[in-house]
Amino acid sequence: DTAVSQTPKYLVTQMGNDKSIKCEQNLGHDTMYWYKQDSKKFLKIMFSYNNKELIINETVPNRFSPKSPDKAHLNLHINSLELGDSAVYFCASSPGTPSAGEQYFGPGTRLTVT
Amino acid sequence: GESVGLHLPTLSVQEGDNSIINCAYSNSASDYFIWYKQESGKGPQFIIDIRSNMDKRQGQRVTVLLNKTVKHLSLQIAATQPGDSAVYFCAERGVGDYKLSFGAGTTVTVRA
Numbered sequence: 001d002t003a004v005s006q007t008p009k010y011l012v013t014q015m016g017n018d019k020s021i022k023c024e025q026n027l028g029h030d031t032m033y034w035y036k037q038d039s040k041k042f043l044k045i046m047f048s049y050n051n052k053e054l055i056i057n058e059t060v061p062n063r064f065s066p067k068s069p070d071k072a073h074l075n076l077h078i079n080s081l082e083l084g085d086s087a088v089y090f091c092a093s094s095p096g097t098p099s100a101g102e103q104y105f106g107p108g109t110r111l112t113v114t
Numbered sequence: 115g116e117s118v119g120l121h122l123p124t125l126s127v128q129e130g131d132n133s134i135i136n137c138a139y140s141n142s143a144s145d146y147f148i149w150y151k152q153e154s155g156k157g158p159q160f161i162i163d164i165r166s167n168m169d170k171r172q173g174q175r176v177t178v179l180l181n182k183t184v185k186h187l188s189l190q191i192a193a194t195q196p197g198d199s200a201v202y203f204c205a206e207r208g209v210g211d212y213k214l215s216f217g218a219g220t221t222v223t224v225r226a
Contacts, residue, residue, distance in 0.1 A: 004157075031212060041201055043158070043216040056213055090157050094212075102148055103214060105157035 003027050004106035006091050012112045013081055020077045021109045023091030031055075032074035033092040033103060034066060043090070049074055078111075086113045124221045127198075133191040135220045137204035142185060144206040148214065149178060149189045152201045161189070161202075191222075199224045 004025045013019050025032060033056070034046040048056035049068040063079040078085060088110050092103040127133045139147070145166040150158035162173045164180050164187075171178050177190040187204050201221050205214040 041152075041219045043203065043219075045213050045215075048212055050212065092157075102160040102163055105150075105159070107157050108155075 004091055004093055004104050006089075006106040006109050008109060009107065010110050010112075012114065014114055015081055015083060017081050018077070018079045019081060019111070020075055021089055021091075021111070023074045023076070023106060025072055025091075025093040025104070025106075027093055027104060029093040029095055029104070030071055031094045032068065032071070033094075034074065034076050035090040035092060035105075037088040037090060037108070039087070047074075047076075081111075081113045083113050086111055122220055123218065124223070126223045126225060127194045128225050129194060129196060131194055133189075133194045133198065133222060135189045135191075135202050135204075135222065137187040137189075137217050139185050139187060139204070139206045139217075141206060141208060141215070142182075143208050145209045146207040147178070147180060147187050148205050148207075149176075149187075150203045150205065150216075151198075152203065152219070154200075158203060194222075194224050196224050196226065198222060 007022045031050045033048045035043050036046055037043050045058055046060050047066040051071050052068045065077045068074045088108045090108045091106040094103040148163040149161040151161050152158045162176050162178045164171045164178045169180050175192045179188045191198055199222055201219045203216050203219045205216045207214050
């Protein structure tokens, strides 16, 4: 069973559209994250939820809105897509406390905005 | 701002040799460090981690060294294999933080 799964794996869309990426983890973790990886492979945290509560909200355009319906799911909705949003988006999860260990990453969603 | 960086963006290694990947960090308050491996088309995969109360930790074919005096982290891979070809990231986390701050990554290519 996949620990952290994301859908879709690839997403090609036009500028101005609205799209969502879904993430689910079956590890029983309390904390989930969204990262953006640019073309130079740099990984940057966007958001994090702990037990459905937003705990990290980095400087991200408000066109990006995370939603956590329960602690096993963290979805990312993007409004009015722009060319610069093209990247690979990774979901991750970790046990609940800050002193816990590693984050487990999903396989990524490659978003291409044309 | 604080950041985690890597000394070299690429590393070419002969199969069977040992690899050393270096990482410099700037946040002296960080207490947790971790190495990830990312293969092409996949998400980052945990390799090994170390807390600030240690200076060395060993795993299977991998060793992480932490030098807090000079804020330096390294990953050593013994007997490098073709399957070790990937991008390697170091990351750090501050005390009480949830957030991991990642470095830019080192691309390791193993030559047959």
